[in-house]
Amino acid sequence: MAILTFLGAARTVTGSKYLVDVGAGRALVDCGLFQGLKHLRELNWQALPVEATAINAVVLTHAHLDHCGYLPRLVAQGFRGRVFCTPGTADLCRLILPDSARLQEEDARQANRHGYGKHTPSLPLYTEPDAFRAVSQLQPVGFNRPIEILPGMVIEFVSAGHLLGSAFVKMTLAGPPSQHILFGGDLGRYNRPVLPDPSPPPEAEILLCESTYGDRTHVADDDGEALARVVRDTINRRGRVVIPSFAVGRVEEILYWLKRLEDANRIPQVPVFLDSPMAVEALKFYRSRGQELDEEMLDAKRVVSAFTVARLTSVSSPQQSKEVTASQTPAIIISSSGMATGGRVLHHLKQTLPYEKNTVLFVGFQAEGTRGRALVDGATEVKIHGSWVPVSAHIARIDSMSAHADSAEILQWLGGFSKPPRLTYLVHGEPGPMDALRSSIERLAGWTVRTPALGEQVPL
Numbered sequence: 001m002a003i004l005t006f007l008g009a010a011r012t013v014t015g016s017k018y019l020v021d022v023g024a025g026r027a028l029v030d031c032g033l034f035q036g037l038k039h040l041r042e043l044n045w046q047a048l049p050v051e052a053t054a055i056n057a058v059v060l061t062h063a064h065l066d067h068c069g070y071l072p073r074l075v076a077q078g079f080r081g082r083v084f085c086t087p088g089t090a091d092l093c094r095l096i097l098p099d100s101a102r103l104q105e106e107d108a109r110q111a112n113r114h115g116y117g118k119h120t121p122s123l124p125l126y127t128e129p130d131a132f133r134a135v136s137q138l139q140p141v142g143f144n145r146p147i148e149i150l151p152g153m154v155i156e157f158v159s160a161g162h163l164l165g166s167a168f169v170k171m172t173l174a175g176p177p178s179q180h181i182l183f184g185g186d187l188g189r190y191n192r193p194v195l196p197d198p199s200p201p202p203e204a205e206i207l208l209c210e211s212t213y214g215d216r217t218h219v220a221d222d223d224g225e226a227l228a229r230v231v232r233d234t235i236n237r238r239g240r241v242v243i244p245s246f247a248v249g250r251v252e253e254i255l256y257w258l259k260r261l262e263d264a265n266r267i268p269q270v271p272v273f274l275d276s277p278m279a280v281e282a283l284k285f286y287r288s289r290g291q292e293l294d295e296e297m298l299d300a301k302r303v304v305s306a307f308t309v310a311r312l313t314s315v316s317s318p319q320q321s322k323e324v325t326a327s328q329t330p331a332i333i334i335s336s337s338g339m340a341t342g343g344r345v346l347h348h349l350k351q352t353l354p355y356e357k358n359t360v361l362f363v364g365f366q367a368e369g370t371r372g373r374a375l376v377d378g379a380t381e382v383k384i385h386g387s388w389v390p391v392s393a394h395i396a397r398i399d400s401m402s403a404h405a406d407s408a409e410i411l412q413w414l415g416g417f418s419k420p421p422r423l424t425y426l427v428h429g430e431p432g433p434m435d436a437l438r439s440s441i442e443r444l445a446g447w448t449v450r451t452p453a454l455g456e457q458v459p460l
Helices: 038-045 071-076 087-114 128-136 225-236 250-263 277-288 300-307 318-326 345-352 371-376 407-414 431-445
Strands: 003-006 018-021 026-029 057-059 082-085 138-140 147-150 153-159 167-173 179-183 206-210 241-244 272-275 312-314 332-335 359-362 381-384 387-390 394-397 423-427 457-459
Touching: 026 147, 026 167, 057 147, 071 087, 071 128, 082 087, 082 147, 087 128, 087 138, 087 277, 128 138, 206 407, 225 241, 225 250, 225 359, 225 394, 241 345, 250 272, 250 277, 250 300, 250 332, 272 318, 318 345, 332 345, 345 381, 345 387, 359 371, 371 381, 371 394, 407 431, 423 431
Parallel strands: 026 057, 057 082, 082 138, 179 206, 206 423, 241 332, 241 359, 272 312, 272 332, 359 394
Antiparallel strands: 003 018, 003 457, 018 026, 147 153, 153 167, 167 179, 381 387
């Protein structure tokens, strides 16, 4: 009998990992990092309940770290199988995973240098060589092309509209009778710029569906007015707008809106610094894969023009980043990470947060336990690099740029099933939103819905 085990994203947003054991082999669908609260981050250091050498294949829905960022750790523990993903996901993983390793190595060096680590010596979760070994095992597979990855296990990628290359994974297990499991990954949104709408769901007996925004709907599209207002007000105060952003996916939409607002003379033309080498590289993949984006971006030329604001500077070297940080010139700075958990944005926050003239703008989900969550919840100080930094800057949040479907959009997507799944498991959400979405689905659709616990095993 096949067994499904929930190794992550169970009653929490991060750490997506789902192990399918069919007797003849084991496949891990997604291989994500836990992020946010300390007790979740510590799970990254714990051994999985199955040996890495006993996993035969990994399947990735997309390239965000909470879905792929544990892969180098798995490889370091002995995983030697292939990692199946779409070509777009493979491109982005080749950027994201080595960068993640470098950041972890740098964080460990900083902790050892300044003595604020909890362990002596502080160690990275994995190293850059681990990440390069991991990306060498990537096996790109195009959308809508079924492929057998284990005896009796066939997968197919279906476009999810959440990120370049993002996909649902339709898994078919041989019978008799055969059955279909749909791993929803992260669900994209409808009628948004840059990315296409999520594809209708293929039929499945068992569904795993995200619930990140299961208890709310996003603010209606205001044609960029909230962003325009933040920029205008801050520049009028002679301040700086710092936007912590996921380097892949979110940066593109921010630049898209800044370009539109500039062209319409709704914001002044000020320096825009993209301080994320990985985001700069990711933009190249968006340009080369224009056919996978929204209909308004069907070729590279349109993609280039959509993201090119008047005074854009791509910051490459650490020295250039330090110069941008030290400057007091009114500007917009886009830097990763999106939840302010690490990366160059921390240096910008240390310089920006103490001054009322500045604004820190969050444009995506902020998980529990992150600096981003603390700031949007009203923290008066945050700890950065071992020191407490006072918060006097304006803290703003725009959820309309989220790449995650809200509760109404999830229900819209679920309405695409011609026959309801026999069982629906809600994953990738905090308990409140998850339970709210479960109630909505049960009440409105009459489906059987479960919210599995971490480590729970269910027979298929």
